Amino acid sequence: MEASNGSSRTDFILLGFSDRPQLERIISAFVFIFYIVTLVGNTTIILVSYLDTQLHTPMYFFLSNLSFLDLCYTTSIIPQMLVNLWGPKKSITYGGCVLQFFFALDLGATECLLLAVMAYDRYAAVCQPLHYTVIMHSQLCQKMVLTAWLGGLGSALILCTLTLKLPRCGHQKVDNFFCEMPALIKMACVYSKVIEVVVFALGVVFLLVPLSLILISYVVITQAVMKIKSEARWQKIFNTCGSHLTVVTLFYGTIIYMYMKPHSSTSQDEGKFFTLFYTIVTPSLNPLIYTLRNKDVKSAIKKILWIQKWAAKS
Numbered sequence: 001m002e003a004s005n006g007s008s009r010t011d012f013i014l015l016g017f018s019d020r021p022q023l024e025r026i027i028s029a030f031v032f033i034f035y036i037v038t039l040v041g042n043t044t045i046i047l048v049s050y051l052d053t054q055l056h057t058p059m060y061f062f063l064s065n066l067s068f069l070d071l072c073y074t075t076s077i078i079p080q081m082l083v084n085l086w087g088p089k090k091s092i093t094y095g096g097c098v099l100q101f102f103f104a105l106d107l108g109a110t111e112c113l114l115l116a117v118m119a120y121d122r123y124a125a126v127c128q129p130l131h132y133t134v135i136m137h138s139q140l141c142q143k144m145v146l147t148a149w150l151g152g153l154g155s156a157l158i159l160c161t162l163t164l165k166l167p168r169c170g171h172q173k174v175d176n177f178f179c180e181m182p183a184l185i186k187m188a189c190v191y192s193k194v195i196e197v198v199v200f201a202l203g204v205v206f207l208l209v210p211l212s213l214i215l216i217s218y219v220v221i222t223q224a225v226m227k228i229k230s231e232a233r234w235q236k237i238f239n240t241c242g243s244h245l246t247v248v249t250l251f252y253g254t255i256i257y258m259y260m261k262p263h264s265s266t267s268q269d270e271g272k273f274f275t276l277f278y279t280i281v282t283p284s285l286n287p288l289i290y291t292l293r294n295k296d297v298k299s300a301i302k303k304i305l306w307i308q309k310w311a312a313k314s
Contacts (some may be wrong), residue, residue: 041287070283110152116210
């Protein structure tokens with residue numbers, strides 16, 4: 001089944017944390033708990049945003065998309081990871097590896113763009129409150145979300161095509177717990193300047209540009225907030241913007257640390273644990289951050305639970 005060019009479509013071995021077998025059970029329990037929190041939390045956000053008509057606003061439309069994205073992202077990684085952590089085999093099929101690789105790129109790039117879209121929404125809400133409903137009309141919101149999803153899809157198709165064409169010379173061991181781009185490129189037995197240039201260019205488009213726009217938005221928002229005299233309105237703005245800014249800090253902070261630092265300054269184990277954070281921990285924290293800091297979401301959840309309780313009694 002091995003092809004002559006060393007790029008046969010055989011199973012891959014996900015090394016993960018196999019060099020630390022004493023930690024695998026602890027990590028598996030940690031991952032399982034966070035996965036359940038991710039499933040429950042993000043599904044709750046989606047259902048509440050759909051069921052409560054008061055939350056039919058651009059902010060919660062974007063938040064629902066973020067929750068759906070996080071559900072897809074973690075589900076493409078964690079089930080296979082848990083199988084490998086719990087079982088003796090650490091393998092993944094070629095098709096499974098390609099799907100993991102594709103969805104990780106697609107959904108990661110989409111989230112970068114979606115967080116920038118959400119920052120623009122907060123800018124419009126704070127700095128243009130009287131024109132907010134006119135600016136952020138439903139068609140614009142849908143187009144912005146569609147652009148984010150299509151942008152992520154396009155970048156994933158480009159990087160997947162280029163990476164999977166690299167000859168592996170029989171190498172089957174992926175030095176990570178899922179099929180991530182740096183680990184797959186490291187498996188190649190040739191150096192590709194093209195991939196390096198494309199990765200840098202897409203990194204600017206999907207990482208640095210959205211982050212710059214987010215920071216600019218919050219500089220303008222901060223200036224506007226300083227002029228507000230109403231403490232109640234100031235507190236509401238702080239809660240909604242603070243939730244988004246916390247998510248942005250967690251997501252971009254770990255990714256920039258991983259991908260913008262020189263690879264020689266980051267050990268492989270350190271890289272794995274940072275990858276674990278932004279692929280598993282961050283998606284589970286997003287709904288908690290938005291729920292705990294947002295009175296609208298908490299009141300909507302209470303109202304839905306009360307209606308269900310009343311319906312069950314009647």
